[in-house]
Amino acid sequence: DSGVTQTPKHLITATGQRVTLRCSPRSGDLSVYWYQQSLDQGLQFLIQYYNGEERAKGNILERFSAQQFPDLHSELNLSSLELGDSALYFCASSVVTGTNTEAFFGQGTRLTVV
Amino acid sequence: DQQVKQNSPSLSVQEGRISILNCDYTNSMFDYFLWYKKYPAEGPTFLISISSIKDKNEDGRFTVFLNKSAKHLSLHIVPSQPGDSAVYFCAALDSGTYKYIFGTGTRLKVLA
Numbered sequence: 001d002s003g004v005t006q007t008p009k010h011l012i013t014a015t016g017q018r019v020t021l022r023c024s025p026r027s028g029d030l031s032v033y034w035y036q037q038s039l040d041q042g043l044q045f046l047i048q049y050y051n052g053e054e055r056a057k058g059n060i061l062e063r064f065s066a067q068q069f070p071d072l073h074s075e076l077n078l079s080s081l082e083l084g085d086s087a088l089y090f091c092a093s094s095v096v097t098g099t100n101t102e103a104f105f106g107q108g109t110r111l112t113v114v
Numbered sequence: 115d116q117q118v119k120q121n122s123p124s125l126s127v128q129e130g131r132i133s134i135l136n137c138d139y140t141n142s143m144f145d146y147f148l149w150y151k152k153y154p155a156e157g158p159t160f161l162i163s164i165s166s167i168k169d170k171n172e173d174g175r176f177t178v179f180l181n182k183s184a185k186h187l188s189l190h191i192v193p194s195q196p197g198d199s200a201v202y203f204c205a206a207l208d209s210g211t212y213k214y215i216f217g218t219g220t221r222l223k224v225l226a
Contacts, residue, residue: 002157033214042218043158043203056212090157092214100146100165100207103214105157 003027006091006106014114018079021109025072025093031055032074033094033103034066038087049074081113117141118206120217128225133191135220137204140185144206148214149178149189152201161202162189194224 003026013019025032034046045058049068060066063081068074078085088110092103119138127133135149145166150158164171164178164187171178177190191198204217 002159004157006157031212035216043205043216045213045215048212050212058213092157099209100163102148102160102163104160105150107155107157 002104002106004091004093004104004106006089006109008109009107010110010112012112012114013081015081015083017081017113018077019081019111021076021078021089021091021111023074023076023091023093023106025074025091026104029093029095029104030072031094031096031103032068032072033092034060034074034076035090035092036087037090037108038084043090046076078111083113086111086113116218117144118204118215118217120202120204120220122220123218124221124223126223126225127194129196130193133189133194133198133222133224135189135191135202135204135222137187137189137217138185139187139206141206141208142182142185143208143210144215145209146207147178147180147187148205148207149176150203150205150216151198152203152219158203191222194222196224196226198222199224 005024030051035043046060048056066076088108090108092105094103148163149161152158201219
């Protein structure tokens with residue numbers, strides 16, 4: 001158990017809908033990262049938050065947004081869903097940002113858009 | 115542009131032998147490298163890391179080697195066990211942008 005909790009584990013929704021994925025980081029971790037893995041591909045970086053503020057952004061679509069709340073949990077919002085958004089979405093957390101430390105991953109949310 | 119590359123999508127090794135997984139990177143500013151293991155339906159699990167000031171780091175059966183001049187790192191697993199069968203991801207920490215950048219993964223199969 002990495003200590004990072006993601007809910008829900010599975011999500012099936014229709015095209016055009018909006019969903020929210022939730023992540024609780026490890027206790028004490030200030031950084032939260034979101035990654036997307038499509039069809040056994042690599043892990044594509046979406047966005048990172050540090051202590052409530054956006055720190056880095058990857059190839060995140062405009063239809064996607066995220067935030068980190070004062071209690072440090074994070075939510076990834078995906079809207080106007082398309083079939084191609086079907087993927088595994090992983091959240092990771094780390095103690096600090098920009099230093100030599102590892103990130104710990106949650107179990108992921110499998111999103112299926114039908 | 116793929117800054118971290120794992121050119122071998124898959125690798126099969128006999129139990130007890132050495133598994134060598136390779137990774138190349140393009141950005142000379144990367145200064146921290148990590149290997150993660152991923153089983154199906156699970157999140158990636160941190161395995162081992164290495165700082166750019168070192169050329170080797172060892173943890174039990176796992177050793178990571180870093181060749182900065184070649185921008186290449188490798189993960190050695192000795193001896194390989196069937197439970198090591200998983201997808202292995204190489205990652206680099208870009209301390210300038212605070213991102214962990216991952217390769218596409220290598221699927222290792224250890225044959226009993």
